[in-house]
Amino acid sequence: NAGVTQTPKFRVLKTGQSMTLLCAQDMNHEYMYWYRQDPGMGLRLIHYSVGEGTTAKGEVPDGYNVSRLKKQNFLLGLESAAPSQTSVYFCASSPQREVTDTQYFGPGTRLTVL
């Protein structure tokens, strides 16, 4: 099993450009999450999904959209990138329907918006 993978690993955007980050998991997990990590802020939840076809807002959802068309994939979109979205983005998944279960993290995507 590859676990949780993220594409791309690095990306540089100009302000106003759009892009999509892809998260894929091969563990048949129900729950998937997108976090951003900024210095001194820890991890903050952007959006999450409790199953295929469902999404919900987390702590910092503004400026992002997500989709979960397939159970194994969770996409994070930036429609018009801003410098404030420069961050490291982590995807995670958890195996059970209860969110209290352990989360498995991807390797992260480092995004810079100029």
Next chain:
Amino acid sequence: AQKVTQAQTEISVVEKEDVTLDCVYETRDTTYYLFWYKQPPSGELVFLIRRNSFDEQNEISGRYSWNFQKSTSSFNFTITASQVVDSAVYFCALTEGMNRDDKIIFGKGTRLHILP
């Protein structure tokens, strides 16, 4: 609302010393879970432990041990005989109840430097 506080932003100790990372949490729920994750310099997040609110027994795993104290709302992490490979950022996290819409809240992390 739930909250996790890791008051120690950064700690440096010399190799072989013991070090304790503090975690204080706030929750209104009686059922909750606490976690510790490690983020080494390579950047990935590694799960270390999960503890539910009904199990106050301390846990030991090799050089790692965890002290869960409900009376003080703390879930502290101790590394005994620290090694350079323990250098990382450590995150404490909390989730409440069994509601499927609940979310995990992370502390801001403690950066641990183990000096050779």
